[in-house]
Amino acid sequence: MFSKGKKGSGYEGESSTPLKVAVPSIISTDMKIIGNVISEGEIQIDGQIEGDIKCNNLLVGEPASIKGEIVVDSIEVFGTIVGQIKANSVTLAKTAHVVGDILHELLAIEKGAFLGGHCKRMPDKQGNPDRISLVREAGNETAKEPVAPAPKEKGANST
Secondary structure, eight states: OOOSSOOSSOOTTOOSSOOOOOOOEEEOTTOEEESOEEOSSEEEEOSEEESOEEEEEEEEOTTOEEESOEEEEEEEESSEEESOEEEEEEEEOTTOEEESOEEEEEEEEOTTOEEESOEEEOOOTTSOOOOOEEEEETTEEEEEOOOOOOOOOTTOOOO
16 A cells, blocks of 8 residues: 555656646736737636737637637637637637637537627638538528549540
8 A cells, every 4th residue: 555665646657747737827807918919728818908819728708808810729709809710619608799700610609699700611620621511492402512523434425
């Protein structure tokens, strides 16, 4: 149960290098930033920002107001954003108010959220755009897919 030979907690696989665990950076309601914000971690914004934001994860609180471009991996919006959003995953809560375009891979919009702009799905990570789109015509659903011309058979006449 107890061992004199090992120092530390005694768990196997324990590393001498401590794990880097970063808490989210928080911009509170009484703070206003004029300028760009860049982080490799997570940011929670409840105050005001006039500038571009680049980070891994972003939480825009209900009292928050942002004017600028946002480039993130994941964003949850409860407040106000005026500017373009580029993100893999975007969630707009019912209290969200976004004026600007959204470029995304995944998009979720709750009932009641306001969006004044265009939504465009970005190609997946391999660079392949979505190949199939459904089109409704007169109550019928048909799948449209880019079609390459069929190869001609040998000896067939094309008249």
